[in-house]
Amino acid sequence: MELGLNLGLYLYPPSSPLCTTISKKHRLNNYNYNVSKKLSISMAMLSAPQAYDSELENKKHELLTSLQDTQRGLLTTPHQRSFIEEALVNVEGSNKGEPIDLDKLDGTWRLQYTSASDVLILFQAAATLPFFQVGQIFQKFECRGNTDGGVIRNVVQWSIPNLLEEQEGATxxxxxxxxxxxxxNIYLQFQEITVQDINISEQVQALLAPAILPRSFINLQILQYLRSFKAQFPVRDPGRESVGGLYYLSYLDDNMLLGRAVGGGGVFVFTRAQSLY
Structure with missing residues (x-):
């Protein structure tokens, strides 16, 4: 290349019009090459996060797919549990070690799967007892604007068929x-258990206050009392101290939350839900 260029300069002096044209074309070609190279590098830098996000979304999709037909963890085979654990670890590795963003954590999360025995026993009871139903289970975090913690509320919607409304008869x-x-890691210090939002079935309402008869003051008072009923019980251990536990938030983004109860208490898979209150 250098030989050809030198030969061109020898045959055509720098002052000649042809040499000037060759020089301009050479500089233009170099300029276009550099611009193209910089553009390619910029495009590669821009496309890298998109490829990573796509890979992450695929991992999350695989995890949620593996949870299908498990009834939130009640019905799983050893092979399914192994596959779910592998899918969990794949997602958890995406932001492992990053600090928890409390503003992002704030809000309501719907339970999709768990291996925690204290939750599975509720599902087992609902599956075997004809007079008990378990609806949706949520975790509601209240920590927006905080830097060191907040409040968490575990919400279980349940019902007694024919007595309370289906799935959401009480909370x-x-x-x-x-x-x-x-x-x-977050440390939980449990405060109290509350039973609220009693929604009696239409059959019971008709029994208490038949539509064909005038509703007396007492009938209406009973209905109002049941709707506004709220029972609260403090959570204490025998030493009168609040019961606590360590909870590891292994993954968090805008629409998925993964957690592990430290000490073998089980894993939890949540997805973002609309606010309850």
Missing amino acids: LLVSAKFTLVSVR
Whole structure:
């Protein structure tokens, strides 16, 4: 290349019009090459996060797919549990070690799967007892604007067929305060258990206050009392101290939350839900 260029300069002096044209074309070609190279590098830098996000979304999709037909963890085979654990670890590795963003954590999360025995026993009871139903289960975090913790409410919607409305006949609320003890670990200090939002079935309402008869003051008072009923019980251990536990938030983004109860208490898979209150 250098030989050809030198030969061109020898045959055509720098002052000649042809040499000037060759020089301009050479500079233009170099300029176009550099611009093209920089553009390619910029496009590669822009496309890298998109490829990573696509890979992450595929991992999340595989996890949610693996949870299908397990009834939120009640019906799983050893092979399914192994596959779910592998899918969990794949997602957890995407932001492993990053500090928990409390503003992002704030809100309501719907339970999709768990291996925690204290939750599975509710599903087992609902599957075997004809007079008990378990509806949706949520975790509601209240920590927006905080830097060291907040409040968490475990919400269980349940019902007694024919007595209460289907699935959402009543709400069991377990409230706790939580504090950050490391970048991804929170310590829960349970405060109280509340039974509220009693919604009696239409059959019971008709029994208490038949539509064909005038509703007396007492009938209406009973209905109003049941609707506004709220029972609260403090959570204490035998030493009168609040019961607590360590909870590891292994993954968090805008629409998925993964957690592990430290000490073999089980894993939890949540997806973002609309606010309850």
